[in-house]
Amino acid sequence: MAENKHYIHKYETEAINQDGLNGASYVPNGLAVVVSNPLKDTPGANPEQLLGLSLSTCMGATLQAIEKENGLPHLADVRVHVSMVKGTSGLEFLVKARIHIPHITHAQAVDFVSQAEKRCPVSKLLSSSGNYTIEVVDSFDD
Amino acid sequence: MAENKHYIHKYETEAINQDGLNGASYVPNGLAVVVSNPLKDTPGANPEQLLGLSLSTCMGATLQAIEKENGLPHLADVRVHVSMVKGTSGLEFLVKARIHIPHITHAQAVDFVSQAEKRCPVSKLLSSSGNYTIEVVDSFDD
Numbered sequence: 001m002a003e004n005k006h007y008i009h010k011y012e013t014e015a016i017n018q019d020g021l022n023g024a025s026y027v028p029n030g031l032a033v034v035v036s037n038p039l040k041d042t043p044g045a046n047p048e049q050l051l052g053l054s055l056s057t058c059m060g061a062t063l064q065a066i067e068k069e070n071g072l073p074h075l076a077d078v079r080v081h082v083s084m085v086k087g088t089s090g091l092e093f094l095v096k097a098r099i100h101i102p103h104i105t106h107a108q109a110v111d112f113v114s115q116a117e118k119r120c121p122v123s124k125l126l127s128s129s130g131n132y133t134i135e136v137v138d139s140f141d142d
Numbered sequence: 143m144a145e146n147k148h149y150i151h152k153y154e155t156e157a158i159n160q161d162g163l164n165g166a167s168y169v170p171n172g173l174a175v176v177v178s179n180p181l182k183d184t185p186g187a188n189p190e191q192l193l194g195l196s197l198s199t200c201m202g203a204t205l206q207a208i209e210k211e212n213g214l215p216h217l218a219d220v221r222v223h224v225s226m227v228k229g230t231s232g233l234e235f236l237v238k239a240r241i242h243i244p245h246i247t248h249a250q251a252v253d254f255v256s257q258a259e260k261r262c263p264v265s266k267l268l269s270s271s272g273n274y275t276i277e278v279v280d281s282f283d284d
Binding site: 005007014018019020022033037038046054055056057060076078079084088091092094122124 | 147189236
């Protein structure tokens, strides 16, 4: 039970949806986003994109901290690909984070990303899902 | 291995972060959001809020579909509370979804939410994390 662990509380926020996929979702006194069905042409963001933005920001921020701890400028580039697929148990998201860190060696990048994966709270939440992968790439071209 | 399952591909998108917590994250040709450190006063959204927006939208949309399947208008209200806490293994997010469906009984609401939990892809991704809980409430006052 998460509730029984000993935690130091740092921050809390709330996000609200009352419109389903046709309207907006919002944070009270914060960001409001128009949302829409990813399979329709209507303008708006969708859960896939919002999840990708959350994970990419979290991993980017964590890598920024690790770069700083190593006396390096922040150059890590995080791209999160989210696919919606239909399998035998209904709709699923496949989440694939690709990370490029241009100013260090591939081996160092693998080490930094492995640290970030264990520190970024969004990555931790997804880590027990078989649908989440993370990869260091030398470029985004392939 | 997710890759070996038989899936029908429905949709894909990408989110990018190059700025860490000081700048913006964006979807190419889509939503761009200013991001900031939740512990600082700088304006901007953070990974906690983006995750809450993703989950609340996904659960809201799934409940909208279930309400429709039952010949009901969409009145489900989804509120996702995300806390950042520090424990023995570093920072973690605690994610708590609360759902109020005003036009059906509590027992029906529990049934709808239990179905939605198994259908909403974001909920599925979080379901193996001990930090995710979901609850039907009769009001948001308590």
